[in-house]
Amino acid sequence: MAERQSSAESVVTVVVAGVANLAIAAAKVVAGLISGSAAMLSEGAHSIADTATEVLLFTALRRGARPADVQHPFGYGKESYVWAFIAAIFTFVVGAGFSITHGVNTVRGGEHSGEYLVSYVVLAISFVIESVSLARAVRQVLRRARERRISAATYLRGTADTxxxxxxxxDSAALIGISVAAGGVALSEWTGDELWDGLASIVIGLLLLVVAATLARSNISLLVGRAVPPRMYQEIHRQLSALPTVERVHTLLTMHLGPxxxxxxxxxxxxxxxxxxxIEAEADRAEQRLVARFPAIRYVFLDPTHGRSR
Structure with missing residues (x-):
């Protein structure tokens, strides 16, 4: 039940972010075309990449939630990381690539139509909408961190829900990008030099590179087969070692099969x-205790071993 509620909450978070990014992308592209601002067009590409990313993340949640079958006895959880990795690559190629390229071209000799007001209005509205989307993601992160009795930063570093x-x-990068774009447009208007607009576009592209690299690295780690965080590992080891009939836990292996x-x-x-x-009774008791402590644990296999074990 807890896993289904968690998955449903993630779906809502992704859908909210996707709808917000779609509306923002359209507004930014129109404003960029009207104003000729490189930073605005880069922000438009940023939001388009984010919208496509949300579609891919939604696909990841749906595909990864399919039940186990004969060919995939451990389920399809890892497929969610495949789609999430594709989303990170899309952000890297489309968002970052366009922003940096367009920014460089603007620095080398871009022109601005002078319609600055439309850029400021769209950026302000976008900031508000992105803030609403980010607020939902933050609430979800804080709640899950409290459930696990860890900090939000620790949860984000170790979570398997990519x-x-x-x-x-x-969404955090989007708010930073909007601020950078606003700064670039304002400096270009104030100085009359499009250098600042182009530089803002390049900075937005670099920001997207960092986000894409971070997400790609996280998904690759989970695809390869990442263990649970050290604190959880230690608690699982402690629970098994505390069983009355257990002399010693020689080897303990853990792996995320899905979010x-x-x-x-x-x-x-x-x-x-x-x-x-x-031994059979203790093995059943161990599984019940572990699942009660960590609802995400789906499979527990105990191999009785005598003496030393590799």
Whole structure:
């Protein structure tokens, strides 16, 4: 139940961000074409990239939520990271590539039509809309961080739900980008030099590069098979070691199978006097305790091992 609620919340967060970015993208592109501002057009490309990213993230949530079947016994959770990785690449190529290229061309000899007011109005409205979208992502991040008794920054670094991470980073970058664009347009108007407008476009492109690289790295790590955070790992180890019939936990392996699915496998040295029935009962009890403590744990495999184990 907790996993379904978490997934549904992520879907709403992505949809809200997507609708907001679609409206903002249209306004920015129109304003950029009217004003001729490189920074405005870069912000338009930024929002278009963000909108496409939200579509890909929505696809990631839907595709990754499919139930396990014979060919995929552990489910399709990792497919969500494939789509999220594609979203990061799209941001890198479309958003960052266009912004930097257009900015460089403007620095080398761009012209502005002089319609500055429309740029300021669109940027102000965009800032408000992006703030609403970011506020929802922030609330979700803070709530999940409180549930895990960790800081928001720690949650964002370690979360396997890259859709929420993507929305948070993209909306944060969008607000920074809007501020940079406004600064570039204002300096160009004040000085009469389009250099500032072009530089603002380049800075927006570099900002998108950082976001895309961060998200790509996170998704690659999860695709390869990332373990749970150290604090959670230690708690799982403690729970297993505390079982009455357990002598020692030799090896503990964990892996994220999806945003809300974790696999736990361990080589456990049970006490020599423990009977087969006691070991079976303890294994069932261990799974119940771990799932109660961490609802995202979906599979628990314990391998009884005697003596030393590699």
């Amino acid at each position: 859709t929420v991470k993507a929305v948070f980073l993209e 809300d699915e974790i696999l736990v496998a361990a080589k456990v040295d049970f006490r020599d006097e423990a009977t087969g029935a006691e």
